[in-house]
């Protein structure tokens with residue numbers, strides 16, 4: 001990292017930094033100074049090309065959360081990210097070489113996990129994301145900028161995918177006809193959530209949009225999930241995106257590029273754990289219509305991502321980085337395997353959600 005001392009001085013801190021955590025998007029550093037510990041992040045401007053808008057979103061959401069936590073008698077510095085301003089009162093320090101840096105208070109004595117080792121851990125993560133949604137329930141979601149436009153616009157994702165098939169610029173479509181057919185034949189899935197938002201059947205809410213386990217800080221001693229981090233993708237959206245993506249990623253039995261598809265399926269005990277944590281926290285906030293769409297939401301997000309992977313494979317792997325030639329095709333296949341597995345488990349998932357709803 002260039003001129004770190006200069007950047008730290010801008011935040012009134014005189015000390016050294018070291019790389020921290022396992023994030024894949026931003027560069028994250030831990031700062032240990034006499035005034036306390038901080039997290040310094042260089043924003044990945046290839047992904048987030050408007051850092052000012054991004055920081056406006058984060059500041060609004062984080063300060064709203066902090067007020068809610070205070071009302072509950074909690075500790076905002078432990079239960080949410082809190083920004084540290086520069087000496088000039090800014091949320092961002094810009095360097096001469098075009099870098100953008102921001103700083104948060106460090107949440108002490110926590111750990112993160114890459115994958116849940118047991119359903120209880122996943123249940124705890126779901127509670128953290130549920131609390132996040134609950135605290136932001138009164139926040140006017142339409143005040144937030146759409147940092148990545150059409151992120152979960154599955155209708156548009158379908159149109160982009162169809163275009164990639166039609167153009168077939170790399171001549172790869174002929175080799176993946178069953179996968180293309182799989183996606184095209186499920187067009188009816190594409191507007192289940194977007195249509196419900198458009199018709200006003202489900203509310204527009206603040207959505208985290210990256211509900212992975214490693215974005216939750218767990219207390220080192222109690223193993224309770226205490227803080228949701230990584231607010232870069234907070235946007236207006238649906239709570240079903242957060243639930244669905246949590247399931248798609250965390251309830252899957254295998255890695256995103258697993259080649260042996262017999263190993264890829266949705267683990268129902270993990271589905272249940274996540275649904276339980278989410279519903280326990282969101283009772284009184286989540287609507288009946290949202291609850292009714294929880295079982296199908298993981299399938300929709302897997303379908304959407306599968307189309308993005310396959311579309312990128314057809315386009316010549318221009319968006320998702322690959323480590324070997326057909327990795328995006330492997331990734332598409334795992335997502336489509338999840339879609340068909342969840343299709344076959346739909347009535348079980350509905351039963352689980354019904355049972356949990358009655359308990360709450």
Ligand SMILES: Nc1ncnc2c1ncn2[C@@H]1O[C@H](COP(=O)(O)OP(=O)(O)O)[C@@H](O)[C@H]1O
Nearest residue numbers: 021023024025026039104105106107112214230
């Ligand atoms: N305020 C914080 N206190 C403690 N740890 C943090 C804090 N913010 C981030 N981390 C750690 O740094 C990691 C990467 O941060 P994150 O914002 O998720 O970056 P990325 O967008 O690259 O995933 C997190 O997974 C977490 O382990």
Ligand SMILES: [Mg+2]
Nearest residue numbers: 023214215230
């Ligand atoms: Mg992260």
